[in-house]
Each structure stands twice: as structure tokens, then as C-alpha cells.
Amino acid sequence: DTAAHQHAFDTAVAAEERIEPRDWMPDAYRATLVRQIAQHAHSEIIGMQPEANWITRAPSLRRKAILMAKVQDEAGHGLYLYSAAETLGTSREELLDKLHSGRQKYSSIFNYPTLTWADVGAIGWLVDGAAITNQVPLCRCSYGPYARAMVRICKEESFHQRQGYELLLALSQGTPEQHAMAQDAVDRWWWPSLMMFGPPDDTSQHSAQSMEWKIKRHSNDELRQRFVDIAVPQAESLGLTLPDPDLRWNEERGHHDFGAIDWTEFKEVLKGNGPCNEQRITQRRRAHDEGAWVREAAAAHAARHAGDTGR
């Protein structure tokens, strides 16, 4: 009965055991996981667009090869995550349909434009850096398939972060124009990167329950603070500044203080009013429509193959 199931679930979570697809779980736990994993998967797929914008204009063969590999990795991350969501009893088709009709979200960060080549570096350094900070604790998420997907994703994200850092370092140490381009990109990506961690703890409606279920291990503000503390010395070694006059070390707290985040901007981006929301979703729907023949061909092939083995 439900009380016994609930007890077994609570005991497993308390004992740091993993919940697996066939285990009983509360409906709300399942729904929360589908919401978060789907949003995460959609972010990986939509997140291919800003950087893909620069593949044809990469400044060298080496940079182009690296960037193509990175963007393909994001596609792979999306696929692992859709598979993880499918273990919860939802289909990829349904999730994509919810993305395309605006019923499921993707990360706010991918609604900003990539104006120069330096943006590829800033995304790698800051956006992938923020993603790792958020995702390393998710490797210990109570839901097994999501936690396991995160292990591999985090390894790939660290390579992404390094390539962004290395790209920005090359620009920062280059000509004055290249240095200025790197600084401009960091100026534009810094604040949106801080917003990736989600609303402040006191307005984060899902945090308390998700932490109790051990889906989330740290609050949004804790991870945001961790990211700021990591980024400050890295900016220094890059020879770049972070666009926040209030950023300074607080000896007492043992952390960096930082300025106020513009939560109005965050809310507007979530409502669909960011600089690129329209472009991103239109492009995503077009890619889906143009890929219809591939899905049909794959399904026809699978059906024939099933027939073969049945004979």
C-alpha cells in the first residue's frame, strides 16, 4: 500500500540509495524530475544554436574542429537527458512537443546573442563553468538514471570550460582589438551566467522540496556564490575584469560579495522577451520539421528490422 511504499522511498532517500525507474516513487517526485530533466535536455539542444552560429566563421581549422566537437557534445547531452526522462514514463515526442509549444522551459542563458568570436570563449568559460558548478552535485542526485548521465556530461563540460578559457586567454593576450573583444564578451555574458542558477533562494518555489528529495543538493544561491568565488581568480589570470563594481572579497564571510542581479531582466527572458527567444524557438521548430524524414526513415528501418528478426 501507499504508506509502505512511501516509507520505503523515504528510507532509501535518507540512506543515500538511488531510486531506479522500476521503484515506486511519489507522483510529485516523478513530475519534478520530468520537469527538471526535460528543461535540462531542452537547454542542451537549444544551447547548440548560439555557438553553432560561429562554426562557419571560426578563425582557424583547429578552432573549427574544437567548436564542432563541442556543439556535437551538447547534442549528445540532450540525448542522454531525454533518455533519462523517458525512464520516468514520458516520451521524447511528448517532451519536444511541450518545448515547441512553450509548455516546457529551457535555460534563460541561451536567449542571448553571440555577437563576436569572443562570445564562443565567454560561453565556454562562463556558461559551461556555471553549468559544471550546478551539475557536479547532480551526479549525486537521488534518481539513478539522471545522476549517472551527469557523470559523463560533467567530464565533457570540463573540456568545454577549458576550451573557452584557452580561447579567451589567446584573445586577451592578443592585439588590443582582440583584448577588447574578449572583455566585451565577458561584460555581456557575466550577469546572464549568474542568472543560470535560478531565482534567489527566498523566491525559488521548488528548492526546499527538491533538496528534501535529494534531487538538488545545494540551493541556487549557494551554487551561485560558489561560481563567483571560482570565477574571480580565473578572470584575474585571464587579464580580464568582471563587470561588477561591487565585487570584492569579504574576509568575514570567506566569500566574494557581489552586486545585485537584475531579476526583472531574468523574468522578462523567462516570459519570452529576451533578445533571442523568438529566433531560438523558431529555429528549433524548423530543425524539427526538417528532420521529419529522418525520423520516418529510422522508424521504417526499425519496423523492417523487427520483421526480419521475427521471421
Ligand code: FAQ
Ligand atoms: N532559465 O524553483 P526554481 C547547459 C525556472 S546548462 C529558465 O529555483 P528549480 C549546458 C524553473 O524551471 C543549462 N528557467 O526551480 C550547456 C522554475 O520554473 P517551472 C541547463 C529557470 O528547478 C552549456 C522557476 O524558474 N542546466 O545547458 C531558470 O528548483 C553551453 C523557479 O525556479 C540545467 O537545467 C533559468 N536559468 O531550480 C549547453 C540544470 N532558473 O519549471 C550548451 C538542471 C529557474 O516551475 C552550451 N536544472 N528557472 O516552470 C537545475 O539544476 C534546476 O532546474 C535550476 C532551477 C537550478 C535551473
